Structure formats: C-alpha cells, structure tokens
Amino acid sequence: MDKKQLRIIYMGTPEFAVLPLQKLVENGYNIVAVIxxxxxxxxxxxxxxxxxxxxxxxxxxxxxxxxEKLKNPEFLEQLRSYNADLQIVVAFRMLxxxxxxxxxxxxxxxxxxxxxxxxxxxxxxxxxxNGEKETGLTTFFLQQEIDTGDIIMQHKITIExxxxxxxxxxxxxxxxxxxxIATTDMVINQNITAIPQNQIATEQLHPAPKIFKETCQxxxxxTAEQIxxxxxxxxxxxxxxxxxxxxxxxxxxxxxATEPIIEPxxxxxGTALTxxxxxIKIACKxxxxxxxxxxxxxxxxxxxxDVLNGLK
RNA sequence: CGCGGAGUAGAGCAGUGGUAGCUCGUCAGGCUCAUAACCUGAAGGUCAGUGGUUCGAUCCCGCUCUCCGCAA
Numbered sequence: 144m145d146k147k148q149l150r151i152i153y154m155g156t157p158e159f160a161v162l163p164l165q166k167l168v169e170n171g172y173n174i175v176a177v178i179x180x181x182x183x184x185x186x187x188x189x190x191x192x193x194x195x196x197x198x199x200x201x202x203x204x205x206x207x208x209x210x211e212k213l214k215n216p217e218f219l220e221q222l223r224s225y226n227a228d229l230q231i232v233v234a235f236r237m238l239x240x241x242x243x244x245x246x247x248x249x250x251x252x253x254x255x256x257x258x259x260x261x262x263x264x265x266x267x268x269x270x271x272x273n274g275e276k277e278t279g280l281t282t283f284f285l286q287q288e289i290d291t292g293d294i295i296m297q298h299k300i301t302i303e304x305x306x307x308x309x310x311x312x313x314x315x316x317x318x319x320x321x322x323x324i325a326t327t328d329m330v331i332n333q334n335i336t337a338i339p340q341n342q343i344a345t346e347q348l349h350p351a352p353k354i355f356k357e358t359c360q361x362x363x364x365x366t367a368e369q370i371x372x373x374x375x376x377x378x379x380x381x382x383x384x385x386x387x388x389x390x391x392x393x394x395x396x397x398x399x400a401t402e403p404i405i406e407p408x409x410x411x412x413g414t415a416l417t418x419x420x421x422x423i424k425i426a427c428k429x430x431x432x433x434x435x436x437x438x439x440x441x442x443x444x445x446x447x448x449d450v451l452n453g454l455k
Numbered sequence: 456c457g458c459g460g461a462g463u464a465g466a467g468c469a470g471u472g473g474u475a476g477c478u479c480g481u482c483a484g485g486c487u488c489a490u491a492a493c494c495u496g497a498a499g500g501u502c503a504g505u506g507g508u509u510c511g512a513u514c515c516c517g518c519u520c521u522c523c524g525c526a527a
Contacts, residue, residue, distance in 0.1 A: 184457085185527055397524095420479085421491060441460040441523055445467070448491095452478050453468040 144331050146172050151327070152227040152246070154178040158195045160233035162316050163253060163323040167231075168203050170324060175225045178235070181209040214239050229330055231323060232285065243285040248330050250285045253323055255315045256351065257281060257297055259340045262290035263351035267315060268308050271376030273349055274368065277301050278311075280319050282326040284337055293337035295326050307375040307400070354381060361385040363413040367403030367430040374401045374432075382438075387415045387425060392454060399444055400436035405429055419454075423447050 151174050153164050167174055177200040185192045193201075200207045210218040219241060230243065230250035243250035256266035257279040263269075270278040279299040286292040298318055302311060329335045354377070361370055361383050377383045382397040394415075410416075410426040417423045424431040438444040 183527065438523085442467095443523065448479075449467045452466075452480095454478090 144333075146170075146328075146331055149173055149229055149248075149327075149331055150175045150225065150227045152176045152178060152222070152225055152230045153196075153233075154230060154235045154238075155196045155233040156180045156194045156236075157234050159255070159312065159316050159319070160235070161195050161199045163231070163233050163320040164196060164199060165203075166320040166324055167327065168205070172324075172327060174205055175227060176206045176208055176222075178208045178210070178222075180236075181211055213242055229327070231327065233319070233323065237289060238285060240287065251282050251295060251326060251330075252285055252290075252292070253319050253326075254281045254283065254290055255312075255319065257299065258283060258290055258294060259343060259345060260349055261351035262348075264353040266351040267312050268354055268376045269349060269351040271302060271306065271308055271311065272373050273376075274372045275302055278315075280315055280322055282322055283340075291340055293339050294343070295329065295335060295337050296322055298322055307378040309379045356381065356384075359383050361398065361432075363425060363427040363432070366428050367405055367432050370427055370432045371401050371403040374398050379444075385425075387413060389415045389417060389423065390419070390454070395440060396434075397438040397444070398434055398436070399438065400434075402433040402435055404431040404433055406431060417451065419451055421448060421451070423451070 149172070151167070151172055153167065153174055154177070155161075155164065156179050164174070164177065177196060179194045179196040179200070182191045182193050182197070184190060197207055197209070208218070208221060212218070213236075222242065222245065227246045229248045230246050232238065232243075232250060232252040234253075238250070254262075254266065255278070256262075256270060257277075258281040260266075261269055261278070266278070277299050279297055281297045282295045283290075283292040284295065300311075300314060300318060306314075359377055359381055361373065363370065365373075374383045378399045382399060384395070384397045386393065386395045388394070404424065408426055408430070412426055412428065414426040415423055416426070416431070422433055424433040434447050436444055436446055437450060439450065
C-alpha cells in the first residue's frame with residue numbers, strides 16, 4: 144500500500160506531539176484531520192490559547208477538530224465521516240473505546256517510557272526522579288486500560304546525569320517523531336507483530352501518575368542524590384519548590400538545578416548554610432544539597448550567586 | 456476587563472518630592488607561594504516609555520509596553 148492511501152487522523156495537544164505530526168506531514172503521509180484540545184484561556188492575562196498542535200495544524204492547512212467531549216455523538220459522527228484507516232495518538236488524553244476502535248487498523252499511541260514501566264501521564268519526570276539510567280519510547284495499540292496495549296516498537300534512550308526533564312523531553316520528542324513514522328510504515332506494509340505487555344519480563348513496575356504541585360515540594364529527609372534527581376526530574380516544569388530560612392529571610396523558591404554533596408553532619412535536616420557569596424546548601428539525610436539555580440516569587444530564575452547579591 | 460508581583464549601572468537588588476546607592480562583575484594598579492582571597496582607584500544610569508500634578512518627579516497620579524507568579 145502506498146502511504147498516500149492510508150487515511151490518518153492525528154490526535155495530540157502539547158509541544159511533544161507537534162514534531163511527530165510535522166514529520167508525517169513533511170514526509171507526505173495523508174493526514175485527513177487533527178484532533179486537539181479546545182482553546183482555553185490560560186497563561187498571563189487569561190488569554191485564549193491554542194494548543195501547540197493546533198497552531199501547527201493550522202499553519203499546515205490541516206482540518207482541526209476540538210471536541211469538548213470525546214463521546215459527543217456529533218463529534219463521533221464527524222470523526223466517522225473522515226473514514227480514517229489509522230489513528231495516531233501522541234500526548235493527548237484517554238480515549239473512549241468507541242473512538243480508538245473506529246479505524247480499520249486501529250489506533251496507536253506514542254508513550255515516553257519503556258512500557259510496561261512508567262504508565263501514566265508523566266513518564267519522563269518520574270523516570271528521572273527515580274534515578275533511572277535509561278528510559279525510552281514505546282508505540283503500542285490502544286486497549287481498555289491506559290498504557291497497557293500490545294507493543295509495536297520500543298527504543299531505549301540513555302538518561303545522562305546532566306539531563307533534566309526539559310532536555311530529556313526534547314530528546315524523546317525527536318526520537319519519538321522517527322518512531323511514529325516507522326510505526327506508521329509498519330502499518331502500511333502490514334508488517335506488525337505486536338507483543339502483549341505481560342510477555343515482557345520486568346522487575347517491579349513504576350507508575351507515572353500525573354504530578355501536582357503538592358508533590359513538587361522538596362523533602363530534605365531524603366538523600367542528596369534523591370533530592371537531586373527530584374529537582375532535575377521536575378525541571379524546568381513543573382519545578383520543585385521549597386521553603387527555608389536564610390539569614391533571617393524566609394525564602395520560598397522554585398529550584399531548577401542542584402548538586403548533591405555527600406558529607407556527614409549533625410545539623411537539623413533542612414538547615415540552610417551560605418557564605419553570602421557563592422553558595423547555598425541545605426542539610427539533608429546524608430549530606431547537603433547545593434542550590435545552583437532558583438527562582439524567587441515574582442522573579443526570574445537566577446543563579447544562586449545572583450540571588451545572594453540581591454539579598455544583601 | 457480573573458488575582459497578584461516587578462521594570463533603577465553589564466548582573467542581582469536598595470532607596471528618596473531637591474546632584475542616585477549596595478553587592479557582584481568589568482578595567483587599571485598594589486599585595487600574595489597561592490585563590491571565586493585581600494587592598495586602592497576608575498569606567499559604567501535618559502531610574503522601561505508616555506501624559507499629568509509640582510518651583511522641581513526616579514519617587515505621586517493616568518495610560519502603554521515588557522517580564523514573573525497563581526490559576527487551567
């Protein structure tokens with residue numbers, strides 16, 4: 144089958160989903176429609192924002208659908224009218240069976256982990272938080288339970304010690320775009336052997352639930368290494384935050400970069416030390432966590448040196 | 456008109472209705488075996504823009520622009 148003949152509907156919302164779509168379009172695949180989140184007031188000033196995918200889709204001249212409810216009968220009718228052969232989902236939301244079961248060749252999803260590890264909304268963040276040395280990408284066919292479908296392709300990516308959620312996201316996005324193309328080609332060539340996830344041997348399964356602000360507070364009752372991973376796993380978004388006392392100031396800050404220091408001490412956990420010039424470090428379980436880059440309320444993210452200059 | 460914060464030297468911040476200040480950085484010189492050390496000196500500002508009040512505005516008031524947090 145020629146790729147022109149395969150009618151594809153693409154579903155996705157954020158930045159992560161743009162690159163795969165762009166690759167598909169640039170390589171001449173037949174995208175008949177794009178589904179994305181409705182425009183929402185967001186950001187400063189509550190301005191209406193179009194999703195990253197919508198912005199790209201419009202610039203590429205693709206039809207865009209933005210249903211409030213995926214089970215809405217009118218939407219389903221509209222969806223059916225596109226008569227798609229395949230649906231591709233990247234960073235969208237849970238789909239009802241009536242949607243994912245619609246196309247002849249089904250619906251596949253690109254997920255940013257090595258399934259069955261890190262099922263859920265925030266696989267990139269959790270992999271780093273847990274100190275993983277590698278993670279990856281998976282394409283799989285959608286099934287009832289979220290992120291449990293039969294696996295089509297997987298690709299490993301090394302997590303470098305210097306990686307944070309931001310640049311790992313970018314790496315995965317680039318690789319993910321290639322995988323979407325490759326997986327689509329497998330569908331076109333009818334050359335797929337999807338493997339059920341329960342046939343994959345794994346140790347303990349780590350979940351990757353959605354992250355809320357409460358879960359972003361730094362707990363100093365952990366090792367320096369754990370805190371370090373926590374910070375980079377949440378950097379730059381949604382960002383780890385903390386409160387501590389420094390020279391009589393009560394500091395409340397988002398932390399973007401840290402350095403772990405393993406060193407015995409007798410200080411109370413959470414005590415902040417500084418020379419007022421070059422560093423701030425906070426006592427944790429087995430040493431200190433040195434703050435390198437942080438953001439005070441109403442300020443921009445700054446190096447600790449600059450923060451200290453301003454506190455004098 | 457969702458709520459709130461902020462724009463002052465290259466960077467980070469003070470400050471006052473009457474000639475603009477701190478820390479860091481930069482440059483020059485000194486000291487030192489040595490430093491993200493120390494000492495001395497210098498350069499560097501249309502106090503975001505714009506209108507108004509005033510004898511006089513960086514400061515008070517109106518508007519504009521830009522940035523940041525919350526909230527989704």
